Amino acid sequence: MRRDLLLLLLLPAGGLALAGCRTVPGGDTPVYVDSEYGALQEVIVGLPYGKSPELDAPWLQETLKILPPDEAEYTRATAGLSWTEMIHPVKRKSETELLEGENQALINVLTGLGVRVCRPMQLTEDFIVRNYGREILANGYSQDFPRDNMIVIGNQVIEFNLRTMLRRVDISGFKEILAARCRQGDIRWFAMPHAAPLAMPSPDEPALEGGDLVMLDETILVGNTLNQAVGSNQAGCEWLQQVLGRAYRVERVPLVEQILHLDCVLSIPRHGLAIVCEEAFVEGLPSCLRGWDLIKVPLADASRLAVNGLPVDENNYIMSYNDHISNDFIRSELTKRGIKVHPVYFGTHNGQGGSIRCATQPLKRAAVVR
Numbered sequence: 070m071r072r073d074l075l076l077l078l079l080l081p082a083g084g085l086a087l088a089g090c091r092t093v094p095g096g097d098t099p100v101y102v103d104s105e106y107g108a109l110q111e112v113i114v115g116l117p118y119g120k121s122p123e124l125d126a127p128w129l130q131e132t133l134k135i136l137p138p139d140e141a142e143y144t145r146a147t148a149g150l151s152w153t154e155m156i157h158p159v160k161r162k163s164e165t166e167l168l169e170g171e172n173q174a175l176i177n178v179l180t181g182l183g184v185r186v187c188r189p190m191q192l193t194e195d196f197i198v199r200n201y202g203r204e205i206l207a208n209g210y211s212q213d214f215p216r217d218n219m220i221v222i223g224n225q226v227i228e229f230n231l232r233t234m235l236r237r238v239d240i241s242g243f244k245e246i247l248a249a250r251c252r253q254g255d256i257r258w259f260a261m262p263h264a265a266p267l268a269m270p271s272p273d274e275p276a277l278e279g280g281d282l283v284m285l286d287e288t289i290l291v292g293n294t295l296n297q298a299v300g301s302n303q304a305g306c307e308w309l310q311q312v313l314g315r316a317y318r319v320e321r322v323p324l325v326e327q328i329l330h331l332d333c334v335l336s337i338p339r340h341g342l343a344i345v346c347e348e349a350f351v352e353g354l355p356s357c358l359r360g361w362d363l364i365k366v367p368l369a370d371a372s373r374l375a376v377n378g379l380p381v382d383e384n385n386y387i388m389s390y391n392d393h394i395s396n397d398f399i400r401s402e403l404t405k406r407g408i409k410v411h412p413v414y415f416g417t418h419n420g421q422g423g424s425i426r427c428a429t430q431p432l433k434r435a436a437v438v439r
Contacts, residue, residue, distance in 0.1 A: 218231065
């Protein structure tokens with residue numbers, strides 16, 4: 070096995086932790102992230118391909134609690150359909166066409182700001198059947214939100230075990246991207262213990278989803294929605310702390326059940342400034358945000374993905390808007406603080422429960438030194 074490719078598939082209780090997990094970035098490091106707002110250099114943007122879950126998928130009804138009523142009803146109405154078959158009744162375009170139009174608008178902003186963009190491999194139903202079995206198609210699949218399947222922490226790539234059944238196969242689209250970077254230099258690439266493809270993780274089985282992880286210096290916040298069908302769990306937080314060891318402090322952040330991930334209610338445009346929805350935090354805001362400048366957003370706006378933006382650096386921020394919410398308030402507040410906002414219409418993505426941060430997976434950011 071190559072020394073720069075560590076495949077860590079199973080950790081015994083109280084067992085292995087990786088030494089030297091907090092690494093010093095080098096100019097040739099192919100992946101590196103140590104903050105939410107270090108200058109973004111390379112990022113994955115999702116694809117417009119997928120299939121809606123069958124209506125009788127056992128986890129679906131619980132999951133729909135995270136969506137506004139109109140979006141939940143649309144999910145029911147399009148159950149079992151490929152996104153190429155889902156035609157918008159007014160725009161007369163397929164879900165795939167609408168998603169890719171939004172992706173291209175996002176990519177134009179990113180490349181205009183000097184960010185390199187890469188895309189995953191397209192998955193097909195034939196590929197999924199060959200590699201995962203036909204039964205898994207009842208859960209659908211979704212390539213539009215690459216955030217959740219993994220994270221880069223320092224020069225480490227960690228693949229996650231997801232509770233969200235719709236997203237289980239997405240990781241196959243990342244293999245070529247990650248393997249290529251592994252060949253380039255110093256990278257640790259490993260995975261959580263994975264649940265069986267058709268099994269929901271039990272409460273004591275570690276589960277993490279990238280939208281729940283927010284990096285604040287040596288603290289990594291991990292959201293934990295009260296919705297039992299989706300998101301990260303406490304066992305996942307404990308697993309991550311064990312893996313990262315003393316280099317980081319992992320803090321679990323309980324969220325109300327109508328919120329999917331932490332990044333739906335918390336965004337960090339730069340150190341000392343946060344966009345937050347305080348109503349969503351079951352136990353109040355994390356102590357590490359004490360004394361920060363807060364832009365406060367109501368739960369109704371957070372449910373429409375108002376908070377789920379992407380800092381490109383400390384001076385540029387990409388945010389979505391849709392047919393329900395303009396996001397003018399957040400845009401105005403960021404502008405007052407000297408941050409240039411780049412708005413992107415993202416209504417189709419938002420209708421699927423995600424936004425700009427969900428649609429991106431940073432591979433490399435400049436190191437933040439304070």
